[in-house]
Amino acid sequence: MPDYKRPAVEITKFEPENRQGLLLVITGNGKGKTTAALGMTLRAVGHGLKVGIIQFMKGDMYAGEWDGVKHLGENVELFSTGRGFCGILGNPYSREEHRADAQAAIRLAEDKINSHSYDLLILDEINNACHLKLVDLEQVKSLLVARPETMHLVLTGRDAHADIVEMADTVSEVTEIKHAYRNDIEPQPGIDY
Ligand code: ATP
Ligand code: MG
Numbered sequence: 001m002p003d004y005k006r007p008a009v010e011i012t013k014f015e016p017e018n019r020q021g022l023l024l025v026i027t028g029n030g031k032g033k034t035t036a037a038l039g040m041t042l043r044a045v046g047h048g049l050k051v052g053i054i055q056f057m058k059g060d061m062y063a064g065e066w067d068g069v070k071h072l073g074e075n076v077e078l079f080s081t082g083r084g085f086c087g088i089l090g091n092p093y094s095r096e097e098h099r100a101d102a103q104a105a106i107r108l109a110e111d112k113i114n115s116h117s118y119d120l121l122i123l124d125e126i127n128n129a130c131h132l133k134l135v136d137l138e139q140v141k142s143l144l145v146a147r148p149e150t151m152h153l154v155l156t157g158r159d160a161h162a163d164i165v166e167m168a169d170t171v172s173e174v175t176e177i178k179h180a181y182r183n184d185i186e187p188q189p190g191i192d193y
Contacts, residue, residue: 021151023144023168027127027160030174031192037122037154038065044152045072049119052112056105056129056157057082057098063193077118081105086132095134102134106143113147120152127157127164137161 024040026033041051053069059082069076082105084091086098109123123143129135140155144167147153155164165171180188187193 019150021147021149021153022170024152024154025127025160025165025168025171026154026156026174027158027165027171028173028175029158030176031179032174033156033158034065034124036172036174037124037156038068040120040154041069041076041122042072044120045075049075050117051076051120051122052118053078053122053124054105054109054112055080055082055124056102056126057085057134058125059101060084061193064190079105079108081108085128086134098132099134102129105129106135106139109143110146113143113151116148116151118151120154121147122154122156125157126155127160129157130161130164131157131159137163140164141167 026036037053041053044051051072053065053076055078059080061084063080066078066080069078082101083093083097086093086095109121112118112121126135126140130137130140140161141163144153144164155168160171
């Protein structure tokens, strides 16, 4: 049994009358969108939920969560797709290549939704992929409509489309107040990636 390192008081565990899948959007310019989704992953695993994470535009740069989720056991599957951020200076791949990767990631999401593979599915950076037109708004909307009633879906990334915000149950905008990179502090492992 786990040692929660907690005081000797009675634990209550809330059980909702109805289990209902929620649509959550985490957007904005501040740091914390992907890490919020990973935090939900940690929490969901504690409840025995099965979690899928599909990362868009991220396959070219190692991030700690790729190996980190292995420690959460078999209830978490992570797919990192794509060739990095489309349109930023120094990224050598064409728009068509970025779009083909994002389209493959959307097909993967469709498969996972149609096969009811997860209780919680995270589509990381899909908002940016949609904003950059690597996936179409209608494709994202179709995913939302197709999902099983009890499946939670989390969409992260900047520039979430107004229609998606409208369809969501919970929307958070992470606002940048400060970011270390503005003081030329390099990205740090475990914090930034
Ligand atoms: P995190 O993954 O830390 O939760 P995020 O998902 O909110 O961040 P993204 O826009 O996906 O933010 O940025 C990915 C990473 O790049 C983050 O670790 C963030 O700290 C870093 N970052 C964000 N904006 C910039 C920038 N303009 N220049 C350099 N690094 C940045
Ligand atoms: Mg992110």
